[in-house]
Amino acid sequence: xxxxxxxxxxHCPNGVEYKTLGEIAEYRRGSFPQPYGNREWYDGxxxxxxxxxxxxxxxxxxxxxxxxxxxxxxxxxxxxxxxKDTVIVTLQGSIGRVAxxxxxxxxxxxxxxxxxxxxxxxxxxxxxxxxxxxxxxxxHARGSTLKxxxxxxxxxxxxxxxPLKVQDEIVRMLDTFARLEIELATELExxxxxxxxxxxxxxxxNINSDIMNETEHRTQNTEHRTQNTEHRTQNTEHRTQNT
Numbered sequence: 001x002x003x004x005x006x007x008x009x010x011h012c013p014n015g016v017e018y019k020t021l022g023e024i025a026e027y028r029r030g031s032f033p034q035p036y037g038n039r040e041w042y043d044g045x046x047x048x049x050x051x052x053x054x055x056x057x058x059x060x061x062x063x064x065x066x067x068x069x070x071x072x073x074x075x076x077x078x079x080x081x082x083x084k085d086t087v088i089v090t091l092q093g094s095i096g097r098v099a100x101x102x103x104x105x106x107x108x109x110x111x112x113x114x115x116x117x118x119x120x121x122x123x124x125x126x127x128x129x130x131x132x133x134x135x136x137x138x139x140h141a142r143g144s145t146l147k148x149x150x151x152x153x154x155x156x157x158x159x160x161x162x163p164l165k166v167q168d169e170i171v172r173m174l175d176t177f178a179r180l181e182i183e184l185a186t187e188l189e190x191x192x193x194x195x196x197x198x199x200x201x202x203x204x205x206n207i208n209s210d211i212m213n214e215t216e217h218r219t220q221n222t223e224h225r226t227q228n229t230e231h232r233t234q235n236t237e238h239r240t241q242n243t
Contacts, residue, residue: 004169011163019119022155024126026116029091030107032071033078041075048076049105053090056097056111060178061127063099071106079106080113087114087127089134091149096134098127112154125167128174129159 001009008016021027030051033041042050049055050071055064071079082088084104090097092110100123107113117126137149137157161167 004166004173007166007169008162011166016160016162016166018158019161020155021130021157021159024117024119024121024159024161025087025114026118027112027114028080029109030080030082030088030111030113031078031109032106033075040072042072043070044072044074046073047071049103050079050108051082051088051101051105051111052108053093053097053110056088056090056094056099058094058097061098061100061124061131062102063105067105076106079108081105082107082113085123087123087130088112089114089130091154095149096131096138098131098134100124100127119161120164121161122164122167122171124171124175126159128171130157133157133159 032050047070049063049067050069051063051067052069055067057064082101082105084101086101088099088101088107088111090111114126117123162170
């Protein structure tokens with residue numbers, strides 16, 4: 001029996017209950033003065049990051065490193081300040097992107113900001129569940145596209161909320177697999193660039209002993225790293241099953 005199974009058996013003998021977002025947290029939309037095209041609202045001295053839909057990463061529960069726009073000092077009083085480590089979600093355009101902000105910012109009206117939690121909940125567990133819930137809603141949306149969402153619909157979204165110890169263990173496991181996914185993606189990108197380089201060299205017959213020796217050496221190294229990656233993956237799965 002895994003650690004998670006033991007925790008569920010101990011803390012959830014009668015199952016896990018659902019709660020609506022309205023029961024879990026207080027939230028509001030961001031804001032920004034109109035019209036968007038007024039250059040007075042952007043940049044200048046004391047300007048700060050201004051988060052719009054495109055500034056929420058597609059994965060990783062985070063913002064992009066640098067927002068596309070910075071909000072001017074003049075416009076800040078007409079927007080909504082969001083401190084670092086706040087959960088936000090996009091509600092227009094690319095709906096359902098979730099982030100736990102990694103820096104202070106101001107947030108546009110196209111996003112919802114979870115300013116306060118009404119119950120004891122792991123913030124990252126909540127973010128994972130929120131992301132999953134939007135994924136489900138997208139699958140069932142007419143035309144397979146979730147284009148709009150009302151405040152009433154959003155408030156009634158339900159997610160499973162187990163005791164905190166169970167939440168913490170689920171987050172630990174998901175974070176472990178997220179780190180592994182990043183490692184694999186990085187390795188894949190490096191191998192892709194390597195393949196493209198040597199493909200061009202070999203197929204244009206730009207061949208000499210140095211190229212051949214390096215190709216052979218890199219091929220062997222790639223095979224070795226692939227084996228190591230597979231080994232790490234197996235170890236991760238094994239540790240997850242036995243913790």
